[in-house]
Amino acid sequence: MATIEDVAKLAGLSRTTVSRVINNHPYVSEAKKQLVIEAMKQLGYVPNSSARSLRNQKTEMIAVIIPRVMNPFFGQLVESLEIAASEYHYQLIVCQTLYSAKKELDYLNLLKTKQVDGVILTTLLNDWKQIEPFLDYGPIVLCNEYDQKANIPMVHIDQEYGGYVATTHLIDQGHMRIAYCCGNIKSNVTKAREKGFRKAHSEHGLQIDPKLVFQNVFTFEDGKKVLQKLAALDNRPTAIFTGSDEVAAGVISEAKKLGIDVPTQLAVVGYDNQAITELLDPMITTVHQPVKEMAHKAMNVMMNQIKYKNYKTKEVYQLPLSLIIRNSTCLKSPERLN
Amino acid sequence: MATIEDVAKLAGLSRTTVSRVINNHPYVSEAKKQLVIEAMKQLGYVPNSSARSLRNQKTEMIAVIIPRVMNPFFGQLVESLEIAASEYHYQLIVCQTLYSAKKELDYLNLLKTKQVDGVILTTLLNDWKQIEPFLDYGPIVLCNEYDQKANIPMVHIDQEYGGYVATTHLIDQGHMRIAYCCGNIKSNVTKAREKGFRKAHSEHGLQIDPKLVFQNVFTFEDGKKVLQKLAALDNRPTAIFTGSDEVAAGVISEAKKLGIDVPTQLAVVGYDNQAITELLDPMITTVHQPVKEMAHKAMNVMMNQIKYKNYKTKEVYQLPLSLIIRNSTCLKSPERLN
DNA sequence: GTGAAAGCGCTAACAG
DNA sequence: CTGTTAGCGCTTTCAC
Numbered sequence: 147m148a149t150i151e152d153v154a155k156l157a158g159l160s161r162t163t164v165s166r167v168i169n170n171h172p173y174v175s176e177a178k179k180q181l182v183i184e185a186m187k188q189l190g191y192v193p194n195s196s197a198r199s200l201r202n203q204k205t206e207m208i209a210v211i212i213p214r215v216m217n218p219f220f221g222q223l224v225e226s227l228e229i230a231a232s233e234y235h236y237q238l239i240v241c242q243t244l245y246s247a248k249k250e251l252d253y254l255n256l257l258k259t260k261q262v263d264g265v266i267l268t269t270l271l272n273d274w275k276q277i278e279p280f281l282d283y284g285p286i287v288l289c290n291e292y293d294q295k296a297n298i299p300m301v302h303i304d305q306e307y308g309g310y311v312a313t314t315h316l317i318d319q320g321h322m323r324i325a326y327c328c329g330n331i332k333s334n335v336t337k338a339r340e341k342g343f344r345k346a347h348s349e350h351g352l353q354i355d356p357k358l359v360f361q362n363v364f365t366f367e368d369g370k371k372v373l374q375k376l377a378a379l380d381n382r383p384t385a386i387f388t389g390s391d392e393v394a395a396g397v398i399s400e401a402k403k404l405g406i407d408v409p410t411q412l413a414v415v416g417y418d419n420q421a422i423t424e425l426l427d428p429m430i431t432t433v434h435q436p437v438k439e440m441a442h443k444a445m446n447v448m449m450n451q452i453k454y455k456n457y458k459t460k461e462v463y464q465l466p467l468s469l470i471i472r473n474s475t476c477l478k479s480p481e482r483l484n
Numbered sequence: 485m486a487t488i489e490d491v492a493k494l495a496g497l498s499r500t501t502v503s504r505v506i507n508n509h510p511y512v513s514e515a516k517k518q519l520v521i522e523a524m525k526q527l528g529y530v531p532n533s534s535a536r537s538l539r540n541q542k543t544e545m546i547a548v549i550i551p552r553v554m555n556p557f558f559g560q561l562v563e564s565l566e567i568a569a570s571e572y573h574y575q576l577i578v579c580q581t582l583y584s585a586k587k588e589l590d591y592l593n594l595l596k597t598k599q600v601d602g603v604i605l606t607t608l609l610n611d612w613k614q615i616e617p618f619l620d621y622g623p624i625v626l627c628n629e630y631d632q633k634a635n636i637p638m639v640h641i642d643q644e645y646g647g648y649v650a651t652t653h654l655i656d657q658g659h660m661r662i663a664y665c666c667g668n669i670k671s672n673v674t675k676a677r678e679k680g681f682r683k684a685h686s687e688h689g690l691q692i693d694p695k696l697v698f699q700n701v702f703t704f705e706d707g708k709k710v711l712q713k714l715a716a717l718d719n720r721p722t723a724i725f726t727g728s729d730e731v732a733a734g735v736i737s738e739a740k741k742l743g744i745d746v747p748t749q750l751a752v753v754g755y756d757n758q759a760i761t762e763l764l765d766p767m768i769t770t771v772h773q774p775v776k777e778m779a780h781k782a783m784n785v786m787m788n789q790i791k792y793k794n795y796k797t798k799e800v801y802q803l804p805l806s807l808i809i810r811n812s813t814c815l816k817s818p819e820r821l822n
Numbered sequence: 823g824t825g826a827a828a829g830c831g832c833t834a835a836c837a838g
Numbered sequence: 839c840t841g842t843t844a845g846c847g848c849t850t851t852c853a854c
Contacts, residue, residue, distance in 0.1 A: 196537035197831030215563035225553035535847035
């Protein structure tokens with residue numbers, strides 16, 4: 147493989163001049179520049195990126211830590227992050243924790259070993275205390291996840307409003323007994339959503355029945371099970387807020403099987419606005435999260451972190467979301483509430 | 485950041501000895517080994533991976549080139565490839581072409597610049613002639629895609645059998661007019677599938693009506709459009725083979741809208757066995773592809789390529805697939821054909 | 823067993 | 839405008 151030295155020799159110049167041409171430095175005469183370009187072409191020369199990384203102390207790689215790619219929300223996030231990264235000529239490394247806190251820490255080591263210039267965390271499996279020491283080695287940006295204690299940039303979505311707007315929509319439709327499903331109760335994303343759910347209730351003077359609250363509900367199957375439990379209740383709810391479209395799909399599927407009509411007997415709200423919401427009958431009312439915008443903002447913030455190296459400054463960016471009303475909560479009116 | 489030099493000084497030893505400890509070399513006395521370990525711990529030392537990459541001429545990174553993460557098939561492939569890579573202590577870089585042949589070439593440059601030890605190609609947007617020169621810089625493995633002309637390892641699935649088994653299933657159900665949708669006609673994956681479709685027909689002495697063949701059908705929306713065209717036909721088909729579950733879902737959705745019953749008036753076969761096949765009513769008969777196995781095999785082959793550096797040897801691994809029969813093609817009998 | 827020294831390929835003072 | 843030189847942090851001969 148040709149090196150910069152080879153190019154220099156062939157062009158009859160020094161390594162420095164070649165380097166200058168590669169890096170578009172000024173003060174290289176046009177004549178020599180052409181000489182260098184010619185020599186590079188002739189040798190098929192491409193700079194070695196390990197050498198550059200070592201010398202420049204940067205790798206132009208970002209790691210993104212997610213639970214798993216097949217989770218539609220995180221898949222979409224990775225897709226958008228990769229597109230954003232490539233706009234900055236950065237490469238994206240995918241790191242799947244598979245919900246293991248230890249793997250999260252393992253992947254953070256990429257920062258210590260300088261394999262990446264920064265890490266984007268999309269969930270937080272460990273306590274902030276465990277994460278913080280890694281900041282000595284490079285920037286960490288929270289994207290989607292939020293932590294009050296963290297002294298770093300975070301780009302996230304207003305989940306409290308998400309819970310609030312969806313619940314308010316149900317209450318406006320006349321529902322007074324609303325079931326609630328959420329995912330990982332330890333996540334601040336989940337907590338904020340629940341806060342919004344509670345706020346909507348208290349604003350309307352409504353109580354929440356603890357029997358209607360379910361935790362750690364993630365999948366289609368989980369959704370089915372929740373519906374079975376609800377169906378067995380004496381005093382059934384007339385609506386349900388689910389933490390994800392998959393769960394909503396499970397609820398609807400099982401409701402159909404048991405002859406419970408959606409939305410007339412049970413209104414269902416999903417979350418994430420995944421493709422599936424438009425494929426089912428009825429189509430699912432859901433909360434749209436601005437994933438692309440979040441990804442771009444997070445990458446933008448990351449680039450600034452890399453540039454200005456102020457890794458331990460808290461910066462909070464909160465993005466709005468919107469409710470998309472479809473037939474799983476009401477028979478007509480496809481409006482969009484902001 | 486502590487370097488190997490710092491560790492050596494603190495331990496009162498040479499860089500060499502420290503390096504030996506890091507790399508688990510024999511011939512280091514236990515006493516000094518402990519000294520080094522102690523010093524490393526005290527300094528929070530971690531070896532710099534750019535320096536190692538430069539010295540060792542390997543990065544322990546693999547790039548995988550896919551169209552996009554949100555395509556469920558490729559999302560699943562990335563998920564499995566990342567898991568496989570991490571078992572070898574390799575990192576995975578995601579590269580999305582967004583169906584641009586130029587981006588495919590751009591990402592192959594990661595090989596030239598030595599940013600990765602190898603590239604896994606899952607589709608082929610360029611001619612093999614365009615790709616081949618990159619083999620001078622490192623290994624390329626084809627995973628999912630297949631090309632007769634390529635002189636490299638390829639791990640793929642027996643798509644011809646996929647087309648064959650699905651079509652035979654339809655014929656066995658008594659269908660004689662079967663519509664056919666496929667994706668990118670230039671892909672060998674697509675071609676093989678069609679070959680199987682044709683083979684099943686000729687084995688049963690059946691003709692294929694060109695009016696029933698559709699190309700470049702990828703999405704849910706595309707599926708809807710295909711059904712609309714079929715519905716407008718004088719002589720409608722009684723079954724349809726689609727290239728993906730999404731398309732099948734679109735066909736079924738539109739059929740419902742037009743009052744065409746699935747499966748009695750139109751039997752529908754999907755492809756990929758994505759989650760959605762079990763969420764819809766009717767559940768979709770589909771072809772299951774062994775994605776995890778393919779990913780593991782591809783990564784395994786890649787590791788051998790890196791080790792033995794015989795980049796230009798053709799090796800073909802073909803994996804079997806199976807038909808999963810659900811209600812979109814027949815009302816009962818949930819069997820599984822191999 | 824251990825260390826000195828060369829060098830992986832590149833960039834950036836610094837000097838001219 | 840151009841070249842000389844000194845490393846970036848690590849591993850590996852080659853001596854001892």
